[in-house]
Amino acid sequence: MRQRLTARAVIVGDRAGTVVPDAVVDVEDGRIAWAGTAADAPPAGDAEVVALPGLLVPGLVNSHSHAPMVLFRGQGEGLPLDRWLREVMWPREARLTPDDVEVAMTAASAEMLRGGVTTSVEMYFEPARIAAAVGATGARAVIAAPMVPLPGMPPLEEQLAAAVELARGVPDDGSVEYGLGPHAAYTVPLPLLRRAAELAREHGMLLHLHAAETATEGADLLAEHGLSVPALLAAHDVLGGRVLAAHCVHMDDGDLELWREYDVAVAHCPASNAKLASGVARLRDMLDRGLRVGLGTDGPASNDGLDLLADVRLAASLARLRERSALALTAAEAFWLATGGAADAIGRPDLGQVEAGRRADLVHVDTGDLGFEPVGDPADLLTHLVWSGVSRQVRDVWVGGRQVVAEGAVSTVDAGALRAEVAVRAARLAG
Structure with missing residues (x-):
């Protein structure tokens, strides 16, 4: 399945701190097929388009x-x-x-x-x-x-x-x-x-x-x-x-x-x-x-x-x-x-950046928060993420193009049941 994710901005994850505003990321077969600005994006074709209001960052x-x-x-x-x-x-x-x-x-x-x-x-x-x-x-x-x-x-x-x-x-x-x-x-x-x-x-x-x-x-x-x-x-x-x-x-x-x-x-x-x-x-x-x-x-x-x-x-x-x-x-x-x-x-050039050819491990961060204001320059989004951002603002996560966190909740396992089981096992080990 082909997907097109659109976002307020993409933080690439490179050393220079590149931030791409009004961004598009195309995903196909678990890989990033294209990433850049909406103005430069190729036609979406039959891709499912998912509009995200916040930031897209690498996993x-x-x-x-x-x-x-x-x-x-x-x-x-x-x-x-x-x-x-x-x-x-x-x-x-x-x-x-x-x-x-x-x-x-x-x-x-x-x-x-x-x-x-x-x-x-x-x-x-x-x-x-x-x-x-x-x-x-x-x-x-x-x-x-x-x-x-x-x-x-x-x-x-x-x-x-x-x-x-x-x-x-x-x-x-x-x-x-x-x-x-x-x-x-x-x-x-x-x-x-x-x-x-x-x-x-x-x-x-x-x-x-x-x-x-x-x-x-x-x-x-x-x-x-x-x-x-x-x-x-x-x-x-x-x-x-x-x-x-x-x-x-x-x-x-x-x-x-x-x-x-x-x-x-x-x-x-x-x-x-x-x-x-x-x-x-x-x-x-x-x-x-x-x-x-x-x-x-x-x-x-x-x-x-x-x-x-x-x-x-x-x-x-x-x-x-x-x-x-x-x-x-x-x-x-x-x-x-x-x-x-x-x-x-760790020797994994297939991970870590929002770049064509890498695996589509992507994270959507909610920027509808005072921690992300004011923004005078796209680079401010990266600065706010580092100094003001917290993990609770992660809303959605994809691994290889598969969504595993949706609306702030892990969708693949029962986190509540796991928490209860960890508590029981931890008590036994400490006893």
Whole structure:
């Protein structure tokens, strides 16, 4: 089916912050066939025309998430990362069932869609169940099958072999992609990290891991090897290929140069890093070096939300505060980090921008709100979206041309029933 969406304006999702007023977007076979001004649009022909009064923006891309942790939202409040993991999260996660993960991921996926997030990079247990969950909601996911040495888990070698096997036979529709998710250098032995990297490069898979999240996580490795975590990963042939490193808060100039040399992408998680007092990443320095950076929420137990639009505003605020400059991150760059920049960071050029040839993942944002006034220039719409916009103003969402949110409600699953089921399961796991 062919569709023509018309809107007050389109925010393209590029780094320049391009805003196209009085816009038309044509959708055919799940892809954007044409995008531009109404004055330049080709004839609509037999396309269904849908007139939208607000903005059309790209589906947001969440570059780092552990979304099934909605089961643990708000738990372990006030603890630093190491204690939060060992005393609260990991003991409760040991009681998880596969059904728990699928229900939680379904609920989390619906929550993200309601906020305009159409794609997320997930690193969590039961990756096949995560795939089933996004299949139910109609979202997309890049699923980095986890490798972590926790009680009750198979040996790491078996986890790695199972993760590679999952990637075989995945439909080529862009809805689900499997990658490898070794947790971090301080939890996974270096030989296993090297083997995971080799397999990721061999199969063209995303290798996703945590790096330099806290000031002390690499202390033991530094004492043993005399190298920072980034230098250690480089020395052990872990870098190269599609590598996405989450957090990257505690990086010196040498570490950032290594990331540039090996084209390591960064998943920047400002809300989680602030809540856990992990620090503020050197975002401006990363961008100035040409690093690929995307925004991530991290898990909803450490954020405590999955609202990527809120993290857009926080990323801009923290970058400006860190650099003591109102020019440290523009509104256009902040939004790009959740759209085109994030798609680039995860190696998915088919996502993240309203551009002909990309997948038709589109979000309609209501601008009939005082937060979007006054508008003297079309660029003001982007600025207001970053600084004044909230996810509740998302009205409609399409993934691959299929509508999955209509009039502010997810249309593919029963969000109320999911909320009730998450509450019951969360109570059991905390007991």
